[in-house]
Amino acid sequence: MDRYPLNREGLSLMDVITAMLTRRSEHHLVDPAPSDEEFAYLLKVAATAPDHGLLRPWRWVLIRGDDRSELGACFAEEAPAERRSQAAAKVQRAPLLASLVFTPAQGHKVPEWEQLAATSAMTNSLMLLLHTRGFGSIWRTGAAVRSAHVRQLLGLKGEENLLGWLYIGTPRANPARRRRSLCDVSSRLSQLSLHR
Ligand SMILES: Cc1cc2nc3c(=O)[nH]c(=O)nc-3n(C[C@H](O)[C@H](O)[C@H](O)COP(=O)(O)O)c2cc1C
Numbered sequence: 001m002d003r004y005p006l007n008r009e010g011l012s013l014m015d016v017i018t019a020m021l022t023r024r025s026e027h028h029l030v031d032p033a034p035s036d037e038e039f040a041y042l043l044k045v046a047a048t049a050p051d052h053g054l055l056r057p058w059r060w061v062l063i064r065g066d067d068r069s070e071l072g073a074c075f076a077e078e079a080p081a082e083r084r085s086q087a088a089a090k091v092q093r094a095p096l097l098a099s100l101v102f103t104p105a106q107g108h109k110v111p112e113w114e115q116l117a118a119t120s121a122m123t124n125s126l127m128l129l130l131h132t133r134g135f136g137s138i139w140r141t142g143a144a145v146r147s148a149h150v151r152q153l154l155g156l157k158g159e160e161n162l163l164g165w166l167y168i169g170t171p172r173a174n175p176a177r178r179r180r181s182l183c184d185v186s187s188r189l190s191q192l193s194l195h196r
Helices: 016-022 036-046 067-078 081-093 112-132 148-154
Strands: 058-064 096-102 136-140 161-171
Touching: 016 112, 036 058, 036 112, 058 067, 067 081, 067 148, 096 112, 112 136, 112 161, 148 161
Parallel strands: none
Antiparallel strands: 058 096, 096 161, 136 161
């Protein structure tokens, strides 16, 4: 996908509804990925997502290039013997793997589930922002999020938890890529009508 046009301030001209309707999880991602600077900029914007207490209970660890193979080795450890090389190769599916670390404030009046909700809101915003810049992403999890070696590699502390990786890059051109069809929300939407 071409970079979406930016205005003079460098802001994307894609409107929010278009961004939401056209973002899809992208399985095949190639160079370029956003630079460290662009990622940091988009993250600052994504960090404006709703966040009770403004705790920002998360951090990101970016993995690029040959460093991905260290993570791939950890993936292989988690896989059955016959699928190890396949598992190791999974890190090559995108040029940038952004590891999402949940860092909840302990014993805070904002319960942990709210902190997790704020982290998800930020991540969804980030995926939409990447999309408006012409980058694709997919959030991937798997057994490796609980791997001791992965925790060590990424420097996770005791109370921190890995929520997976955003695989990020440029989607391979796919003109057949459709807008998503809107789901039927009628069974998920009701009105309280005590006074009508
Ligand atoms: C918390 C979370 C974890 C996910 N983990 C995986 C995963 O491990 N593998 C995968 O292929 N997709 C994963 N996904 C992506 C979903 O499969 C994807 O969003 C869903 O199929 C809808 O597709 P769409 O994003 O194109 O609308 C994950 C999404 C979320 C929110």
